[in-house]
Amino acid sequence: MPNRPLSPGVPTVSDAQIDEAAALLDAGELVAFPTETVYGLGGDAESPAAVARIYAAKGRPANHPVIVHLAPQGDPQYWVAHLPSDARKLIDAFWPGPLTLILERAPHIPDAVSGGQTSVGLRCPSHPVAQRLLAAFSARRGGHGGVAAPSANRFGHVSPTTAQHVRDEFGEAIHVLDGGPCDVGIESTILDLSRGFPALLRPGRVTPLEIAAVLGVAPKLPDGSDATAPRASGTLKAHYAPRTPLALLPFAALEPMLGEASAAGVRVALVARVSRAGAWADAANVHFIAAPEDPHLYARELYGLLRALDRAQVARIFVEKLPDTPEWIAVNDRLGRAAAAFASDA
Numbered sequence: 001m002p003n004r005p006l007s008p009g010v011p012t013v014s015d016a017q018i019d020e021a022a023a024l025l026d027a028g029e030l031v032a033f034p035t036e037t038v039y040g041l042g043g044d045a046e047s048p049a050a051v052a053r054i055y056a057a058k059g060r061p062a063n064h065p066v067i068v069h070l071a072p073q074g075d076p077q078y079w080v081a082h083l084p085s086d087a088r089k090l091i092d093a094f095w096p097g098p099l100t101l102i103l104e105r106a107p108h109i110p111d112a113v114s115g116g117q118t119s120v121g122l123r124c125p126s127h128p129v130a131q132r133l134l135a136a137f138s139a140r141r142g143g144h145g146g147v148a149a150p151s152a153n154r155f156g157h158v159s160p161t162t163a164q165h166v167r168d169e170f171g172e173a174i175h176v177l178d179g180g181p182c183d184v185g186i187e188s189t190i191l192d193l194s195r196g197f198p199a200l201l202r203p204g205r206v207t208p209l210e211i212a213a214v215l216g217v218a219p220k221l222p223d224g225s226d227a228t229a230p231r232a233s234g235t236l237k238a239h240y241a242p243r244t245p246l247a248l249l250p251f252a253a254l255e256p257m258l259g260e261a262s263a264a265g266v267r268v269a270l271v272a273r274v275s276r277a278g279a280w281a282d283a284a285n286v287h288f289i290a291a292p293e294d295p296h297l298y299a300r301e302l303y304g305l306l307r308a309l310d311r312a313q314v315a316r317i318f319v320e321k322l323p324d325t326p327e328w329i330a331v332n333d334r335l336g337r338a339a340a341a342f343a344s345d346a
Contacts (some may be wrong), residue, residue: 010181011163013129013177013178013179017177018132018136019136021033021136021175021177022133022137022139022140023140024175025042025043025050025133025137025145026044026137026141028043028044028047028050028053029053029175030042030043030050030054030174030175031174031175031176032152032160032163032175032176032177033130033149034127034129034163034177034178034179034180034182035125035126035127035149035182036097036098036126036127036130036183036184037125037182037184037185037186037187037205038151038159038160038186038187038303039151039160039161039162039163039165040069040147040149041057041149041150041174042054042133042147042148042149043148043149044137044145044147044148045109045113045145045147045148046110046141046145046146047110048110048112051066051112051148052112054066054148054149057170057173057174058155059154059155060155061115063115063231064155064231064233065113065114065115065117065119065121065230065231065233066115066121066148066149067100067122067123067149067150067190068120068122068147069123069130069134069147070123070124070134070138071131071138071145072124072135073135074124074134074138074143074144074146075143075144076091076101076122078144079103079109079122080120081103081106081107084193086193086198086215087103089215090193090215091124093214094214095123095124096124097125097205098123098184098205099123099191099204099206100123100189100190100191100232101122101191101193102119102121102190102191102192102193102230102232103122103193103194104118104119104120105117105118105120113148117230117231119194119230122146123188127182127183128179129177130179133147133177134146150233151187152165152166152169152170152176153165153166153169156239156241157240157242158240158242158303158306158307158310158338159187161181161182161185161300161303162180162182162304163176163178163179163180165303165304165307181304183300184204184205184296184300185299185300185301185302185304186299186303186330186331187202187204187233188204188205188206189203189206189207189211189330190202190204190232190233191211191219192230194230197220198215198219199220199222199226200219200220201230201232203222203329203333204330205299205330207326207327207329207330208221208326208329239337239338239340240303240338241337241338241340241342242307242310242317243310244309244312244314244315244317245315245316245317245342246306246316246317246319246335246338246342247317247318248319248335248336248339249318249320251272251276251320254272254320255280257318258270258283258286261285261286261316262283262285262286266315266316267287267313267315268285268314268316268318269287269289269309269312269316270286270287270288270318270320271289271291271309271317271320272288272289272291272320273290273292273293274290274293275293276320277290277320287312287314289305289309291319295322295327295331298322298331299331302334302335306338319335319339321335
């Protein structure tokens with residue numbers, strides 16, 4: 001059963017490939033592997049040298065923490081000074097799955113994974129290839145192995161959701177396990193529990209409403225005023241950016257910019273829902289991409305779309321700002337950070 005494809009068209013990952021990748025991790029090397037969110041660039045979370053290799057490969061600032069990935073049978077208590085009851089409730093409700101918990105780091109865990117902070121981010125992915133790899137690596141470490149794995153791309157760029165995206169970033173320099181396209185398509189929700197109250201640091205598939213239903217209290221939402229919040233992956237103002245300049249604006253504000261570009265003969269891209277695009281879907285010099293009306297489908301396709309637009313030979317990408325409602329919070333977050341990288345051009 002472990003060697004069967006996940007679904008038609010998804011590559012089979014053999015036990016031998018899993019063992020090879022686990023051996024590489026055990027030797028301090030890096031391995032890119034699929035999760036349900038995005039592909040991760042993994043290294044031994046308890047090896048400062050391996051974590052340093054992750055930072056070097058990505059060009060990532062050393063004070064920017066990475067998330068530790070655990071196998072389903074892994075013990076989160078090994079990694080933390082204390083596992084609060086709220087954390088146990090959320091683990092029972094959402095693990096394996098796209099939820100990262102920020103907790104107080106155990107003293108024996110190197111601070112390299114935390115960017116020098118006293119906290120640590122933990123999650124258990126649901127992708128079967130990730131689970132098999134994490135289980136194989138953990139077995140080599142007496143049941144306590146964890147893999148530090150930020151997204152497998154250059155720092156600040158668009159995250160990878162296929163093995164080919166990883167190869168496009170790193171060529172043959174990184175060993176890649178190909179588990180097919182990622183189902184969720186954007187990074188995990190990050191919830192901080194290290195300060196005695198729940199605080200959302202990064203939105204994702206697991207929503208604040210779902211978290212509140214489990215805890216009985218709504219998490220504090222990011223509003224720029226939480227000065228004591230720990231640093232967390234993917235929370236810089238400018239992040240997830242394509243190489244082509246991107247502007248995120250309400251559709252009414254995009255139309256004059258589209259008109260100017262079209263009249264000047266400048267080829268641009270427009271990403272908008274069909275219900276809003278109107279005549280611009282067929283306008284001269286406009287490369288129109290019909291955005292999904294469903295927020296989960298939009299999230300799944302987002303990074304692949306941005307990577308494709310970098311190859312589309314357009315001067316600029318115009319993206320319709322999505323509704324400011326709870327179901328769109330994660331997609332709006334990623335698009336907002338991508339646009340922030342080009343804010344001076346907007």
